[in-house]
Each structure stands twice: as C-alpha cells, then as structure tokens.
Amino acid sequence: MKIPSVALTALLATKSAEAFAPQTTFANVRTFTSHDIARPLPTTTECGMVSGGFLGDEIKPPNRMLDDDDSPIPDDVQQPLTPSQRKDNLNEIRNLQNVEIEDAKRYSNYEGFVNGRKKLKERKAKDPWFKINEALRKAVVMGDDAEADRLKKLVDQVGGPPGDIKTSKKPYATFDEVMDLGPSPARLEMEIKRERAKKNRLIWQESMKKREESEKKNEEIWGDPYESAEMEKKKERSMRFLYAKLEERRKKEQEKLKKYIDEAKASGYGTVEEEMTPLDRALAAAKKAAAEAKAKREGKPLPSSSSSSDDAIDTTASSTSAPKKTDDNRIPGDMDIARGEISADTIVSDSSKISTNGLCVEVSSEYNAAQSDPTMRKHCFTYTVRITNESDTDTIQLASRRFEIQTIGTKQKDIVEGKGVTGKTPVLKPGETFEYTSTAPLSVRPIGTTPVAARMEGEYAFDILGPDGKPLTTEVMKAKLGTFHFIFPEDQRVKPVLDSDDNDDDSDEVSTENTFSEDRGLPGDADMASGKIAKPYLNSSEAVSEGVRVEASSEYRPERSNPTQNKLCFAYNIRITNESSGTVQLVSRRFEIQTIGSDTKDVVQGPGVTGRQPILKPGESFEYTSTAPLNVDVSVMEDMENYEVAARMQGEYSFVKINEDGSPLSSTPLQAKLAMFHFIIGNEE
Numbered sequence: 098m099k100i101p102s103v104a105l106t107a108l109l110a111t112k113s114a115e116a117f118a119p120q121t122t123f124a125n126v127r128t129f130t131s132h133d134i135a136r137p138l139p140t141t142t143e144c145g146m147v148s149g150g151f152l153g154d155e156i157k158p159p160n161r162m163l164d165d166d167d168s169p170i171p172d173d174v175q176q177p178l179t180p181s182q183r184k185d186n187l188n189e190i191r192n193l194q195n196v197e198i199e200d201a202k203r204y205s206n207y208e209g210f211v212n213g214r215k216k217l218k219e220r221k222a223k224d225p226w227f228k229i230n231e232a233l234r235k236a237v238v239m240g241d242d243a244e245a246d247r248l249k250k251l252v253d254q255v256g257g258p259p260g261d262i263k264t265s266k267k268p269y270a271t272f273d274e275v276m277d278l279g280p281s282p283a284r285l286e287m288e289i290k291r292e293r294a295k296k297n298r299l300i301w302q303e304s305m306k307k308r309e310e311s312e313k314k315n316e317e318i319w320g321d322p323y324e325s326a327e328m329e330k331k332k333e334r335s336m337r338f339l340y341a342k343l344e345e346r347r348k349k350e351q352e353k354l355k356k357y358i359d360e361a362k363a364s365g366y367g368t369v370e371e372e373m374t375p376l377d378r379a380l381a382a383a384k385k386a387a388a389e390a391k392a393k394r395e396g397k398p399l400p401s402s403s404s405s406s407d408d409a410i411d412t413t414a415s416s417t418s419a420p421k422k423t424d425d426n427r428i429p430g431d432m433d434i435a436r437g438e439i440s441a442d443t444i445v446s447d448s449s450k451i452s453t454n455g456l457c458v459e460v461s462s463e464y465n466a467a468q469s470d471p472t473m474r475k476h477c478f479t480y481t482v483r484i485t486n487e488s489d490t491d492t493i494q495l496a497s498r499r500f501e502i503q504t505i506g507t508k509q510k511d512i513v514e515g516k517g518v519t520g521k522t523p524v525l526k527p528g529e530t531f532e533y534t535s536t537a538p539l540s541v542r543p544i545g546t547t548p549v550a551a552r553m554e555g556e557y558a559f560d561i562l563g564p565d566g567k568p569l570t571t572e573v574m575k576a577k578l579g580t581f582h583f584i585f586p587e588d589q590r591v592k593p594v595l596d597s598d599d600n601d602d603d604s605d606e607v608s609t610e611n612t613f614s615e616d617r618g619l620p621g622d623a624d625m626a627s628g629k630i631a632k633p634y635l636n637s638s639e640a641v642s643e644g645v646r647v648e649a650s651s652e653y654r655p656e657r658s659n660p661t662q663n664k665l666c667f668a669y670n671i672r673i674t675n676e677s678s679g680t681v682q683l684v685s686r687r688f689e690i691q692t693i694g695s696d697t698k699d700v701v702q703g704p705g706v707t708g709r710q711p712i713l714k715p716g717e718s719f720e721y722t723s724t725a726p727l728n729v730d731v732s733v734m735e736d737m738e739n740y741e742v743a744a745r746m747q748g749e750y751s752f753v754k755i756n757e758d759g760s761p762l763s764s765t766p767l768q769a770k771l772a773m774f775h776f777i778i779g780n781e782e
Contacts, residue, residue, distance in 0.1 A: 449579030644677025
C-alpha cells in the first residue's frame with residue numbers, strides 16, 4: 098500500500114516530536130519559566146561540553162558547525178538599508194526569535210527550529226550593525242580597547258542601532274535589549290539588594306560621622322576627666338588594692354594545694370612507682386622477675402621489694418617541650434569556627450604581632466605538606482614565634498606558655514600549656530630576641546565555606562629579674578600571643594566553580610557541583626559501546642549501603658541542548674538519606690560516566706558535594722541537583738538500536754560516622770553506592 102506524501106510528512110513530524118520530547122516526571126529539577134525559554138541556546142563555552150561525556154571541559158566543534166561569522170569587519174563597511182527597512186528587519190528578527198523559534202523549542206519541532214535559526218541568520222546578515230555589535234561585545238569582554246574603539250566608530254558609520262534599540266550601561270546592546278526582553282526576576286532582585294546595601298552604607302557612614310562630631314564637641318566642652326592628676330592617683334590606689342587582694346588569694350591557694358599534696362603523699366600517692374608510665378612499670382616488673390629468678394638459681398636470698406639505685410627508672414627524663422593536652426582541659430570555642438562560617442569582618446591571617454607589658458610576640462604559620470596525610474585527615478602546620486624584650490631597663494625570663502587551639506567545625510578549644518618554651522626558660526635582656534619553631538599536627542578536614550583549618554591564640558608568662566638573676570616580685574607578668582589562623586593551601590581547599598547555566602555577562606551564580614578531578618580511560622561496558630542495551634533501562638535508581646540510602650533521577654534538558662552540534666544536556670537529582678542509628682558526614686564522591694558508543698568510562702571525583710560536606714543525623718536527608726552537559730555523536734546514536742540512551746552513570750559517596758563533638762569514630766571512610774541509571778532522550782519505555 099502506498100502512503101500519500103502528506104500523511105508521510107505528518108507521520109515523520111509526529112515521530113520527531115516524540116524523539117525530542119523532554120522527560121517531565123521529576124519534580125526536583127528546576128522548572129524553566131517563559132522568560133528562561135526566551136533566551137537563545139547556550140554557546141559551547143556556556144554549556145561546558147566535554148569530550149566523551151565528562152562534565153566541565155569545553156569542546157572544539159568542527160568549523161562547519163559554527164553559526165557565527167568570525168571574518169574581520171572592514172573599516173569601509175556601509176549600511177545598505179534605509180532606516181525604515183532596518184526597523185522592519187528588526188521587527189522580523191524579534192518575531193523569529195521570540196515567536197517562531199521559541200514555539201519550535203516549546204513543541205520540540207526540530208525542523209521548525211533549524212529553519213527559524215536559518216532565517217534569523219539571514220535577517221541579521223542584511224544589517225551590518227548586528228555583526229559589528231557582536232564583535233564589539235567580544236572586544237569589551239576580552240579587554241581589547243583598541244578594537245572596541247574602532248568598532249564604536251563603525252557603529253556610528255552604519256547609522257547606530259536599528260529601530261528602538263537603546264543601550265543602558267554597556268557600549269554594546271545585550272541580547273535582551275535587541276530582542277526587547279525585560280530583565281529577569283533574579284536580576285531585578287539583585288539590583289534591589291545592591292541599592293539597599295548602598296543606601297544602608299551611606300546611612301551608617303553618616304551616623305558614624307555625626308557620632309564622632311558629637312564626641313569631639315563634648316570632649317572640647319567638658320574635657321577628659323580621666324586625664325586629671327587626682328584621677329591618676331585614685332587609679333593607682335585601686336590597682337594596688339586589687340593586686341594585694343589577688344596576691345593574698347594566690348598565697349591561700351598555694352597553701353591549700355601544698356596541704357593536699359602532703360596528704361596524698363602520706364596516703365601512698367605521688368611515689369616514683371605511681372608516677373611511672375605503664376611501659377616503665379612493665380620494664381621494672383620484668384627486671385624484678387629476672388632478678389628473683391637469678392637469685393633462686395644461685396641460692397641467694399630474694400632482693401627486697403624496694404628498687405635499688407641501679408634498677409630505678411628515671412621518670413624525669415621526659416621533655417618539657419611536649420605540651421600537656423587532655424580531654425578535660427577544654428573550654429567552649431568560638432561559634433564562627435564551630436560553624437565554619439567566618440564573617441567578612443573577621444581578619445583571617447596566618448600571622449600576628451602584638452606587644453604586651455614590654456614584650457613583643459610575633460608569630461607566623463605555614464602548611465607542612467611533608468608531614469601531612471590528607472587522606473587520613475592529618476594536616477600538619479609549623480609556626481614560628483619570635484619574642485622580643487622591648488623594655489629599656491628590665492631583664493625578663495620566660496616561665497610558661499598557654500595556648501588555645503580550635504579546629505574548624507569543633508565546638509571546643511583545646512588548652513595546651515607547659516613550662517617554658519621548647520624545654521627552655523630563656524632570659525632576655527633589653528632589646529634581645531628569642532625565636533623558636535614548633536609543629537601543630539591537626540586532625541581536621543577542609544570545608545567549602547572557609548580555607549581556615551584552625552584558630553590559635555594564647556599568652557606567655559614571664560618574670561622580671563633583678564641584678565642577682567632572681568624575680569623582683571612574686572607577681573607573674575603576661576605577654577599575649579595574638580590570634581592567628583592555620584590556613585589550608587590552595588591544593589587542599591574545597592573550591593566551587595562558576596556555573597554555566599546563566600548566559601548573562603554579569604552572572605555571580607556558583608555551580609551546584611563540578612569541583613572535579615578526572616581519570617579517563619577506564620574500560621567501558623560492552624553494551625554501551627555497541628549500543629545494544631537490554632531493556633528495561635531506567636533514568637533513575639535507588640540503593641542502600643552502610644545504612645545510607647542514595648536515590649538518583651535524571652531528565653533531558655532540550656532548552657540547553659543542540660543536537661546539530663552533538664551537544665546534549667541533562668539534569669540529575671540526588672537525594673541522600675541517613676537511615677542508620679548514628680550521625681554521618683559526607684566526605685567525597687566518585688562517579689563513572691560512559692557515553693553511548695564510547696569504549697571507555699570517565700571517572701569524576703572530588704571532595705564533598707556542592708562544595709560542602711553535610712552532616713546528617715539519623716533520619717535526615719540532603720538533596721541537590723546538578724547538570725551533565727555531554728558531547729555525544731548524534732549520527733552514531735541514530736545507527737544504534739537504543740537511540741534514546743545517551744549515557745550511563747554510577748558511583749559512590751564516601752562518608753564517616755562521627756561523635757557528638759564532630760570527631761570521627763574511625764579514620765576509614767565507608768561507601769554509599771550510587772546505583773546505575775541512564776541519561777535518556779524521549780520517553781522512558
């Protein structure tokens with residue numbers, strides 16, 4: 098039976114619409130508004146296409162695929178159209194872009210879309226202003242001022258923009274201005290926030306200015322009552338009284354402590370054997386047993402229970418440079434470090450310098466990669482301290498130190514204290530300096546919100562010596578160690594990258610994911626390489642591993658795809674749920690992606706998800722959506738049995754179980770499986 102040509106055409110159009118129909122079964126992927134659809138298809142750079150389906154790298158399509166005419170624009174270019182013809186031509190261009198092409202995309206009419214783009218290109222070629230405007234935009238973006246000045250003259254030479262096109266802030270007309278589109282809601286909201294912030298800054302500056310003027314005026318009228326001689330005498334008497342009270346309290350506490358020590362020693366505590374380490378006690382017991390066995394063999398009397406001077410264990414040989422650090426010696430920490438969200442007003446520096454009571458303390462820190470093991474959450478830093486006696490007359494001696502260290506993500510500070518520094522109590526005469534370097538091994542993992550690994554501050558206690566080398570008073574002076582931070586180097590930080598979803602030149606959005614490292618060349622699946630994939634093949638999956646459930650689903654994004662240039666874009670949604678009885682924290686991810694017709698898989702991996710390492714308590718979930726722009730040879734797909742399957746993806750998430758204080762229960766990460774799912778064009782069968 099012969100099918101009429103009209104019926105055959107209708108049948109082919111219906112099949113084409115079904116093949117390019119997008120998946121609409123997932124509510125977690127962002128729905129595009131009519132304003133979003135009204136924008137042109139993203140360019141190669143904006144989609145971030147990659148060879149073989151890898152996310153994040155730009156491809157270089159063959160020249161025959163390019164729609165833009167990159168030929169140079171001569172200086173003698175002329176306008177062939179009259180003003181009325183240019184206006185009519187602009188109206189036709191807007192009608193093609195905003196009506197015909199958008200309708201073709203909305204109803205997945207691929208043939209109509211290609212014809213509309215062809216007509217649009219022909220219409221733009223009639224008026225040389227469109228080509229000059231695009232070249233001017235590229236020159237401004239690339240910072241080529243000389244070329245931009247030349248093109249501005251050519252714009253005036255061809256009669257300026259056609260019709261009612263008006264540029265706002267930029268020397269060239271944007272896509273929205275050419276197509277007479279209003280600004281997006283996101284842009285309007287951003288502009289409102291900027292204006293509001295600018296207004297608030299002006300109000301605050303004016304308020305501070307008035308406050309300073311008022312304080313200055315009151316000071317001129319009333320003067321400073323604290324600078325009078327009578328007030329200085331009162332302050333001196335008050336300080337003497339306070340120091341006397343403090344000294345009296347200190348003496349009472351020392352007497353009480355001495356009394357407790359004497360009572361403990363009388364009860365048998367505090368002996369040499371009691372102060373031994375477990376290893377020393379084991380060695381002493383072994384020596385005693387050997388001596389008893391030897392005496393028994395030789396028929397001699399057993400040695401007494403008290404150790405001789407030769408067998409005594411020296412318990413005083415431990416270095417004082419090792420700080421004493423116990424779990425009991427902790428205090429509440431700073432909330433910004435605990436949350437990992439340090440405000441912009443806080444100065445984050447790896448060094449500090451401060452002078453207190455005539456002593457200047459400088460410190461600087463740096464990352465020690467040689468002694469670090471990032472995979473085991475071991476990061477080592479070194480810090481150098483320089484202490485200078487700035488007094489003109491006093492000689493001082495360092496007595497002790499006390500540091501407060503808080504690692505990022507923990508709620509408490511560790512107190513590290515000990516006598517002297519590096520096992521010494523150096524004496525510094527006026528103008529002399531003492532410098533030492535120490536290490537700070539930290540158990541911490543980097544997070545995406547800050548490069549800081551830990552915060553440290555503290556103080557040094559010192560005595561002022563007399564001519565005989567003894568302290569002049571019982572009062573202990575303090576010199577402050579200013580606050581500084583241990584900062585991760587660039588290669589250890591979690592870094593988000595810019596998203597390509599918005600084609601606006603001034604976009605400040607950040608990508609939801611794509612902080613990746615890659616390892617290409619893993620052997621692929623044979624059915625994906627041949628295109629003979631057994632049904633059913635699904636665009637979703639679900640798996641439970643180690644008490645963690647991972648659900649995935651994908652959807653085709655035709656508005657961001659361009660099959661003529663082998664560009665297919667998908668969105669995928671991930672939902673991770675903690676179904677275990679303990680709290681877990683996600684550490685990293687690893688994906689394997691294989692495009693149809695490819696013999697190999699691409700490995701995509703990186704720390705955290707969406708630039709974060711979320712903590713999930715029992716029953717809690719974390720959900721995010723990301724994009725997968727793929728480079729697939731559409732002509733090869735058409736020759737295969739499963740034309741609708743573009744790629745296959747699977748992988749795993751690494752996580753650790755943590756305590757209530759945020760510390761991990763184990764240094765070995767567990768794996769939560771991301772089960773296999775497919776990126777499918779058209780309806781799933």
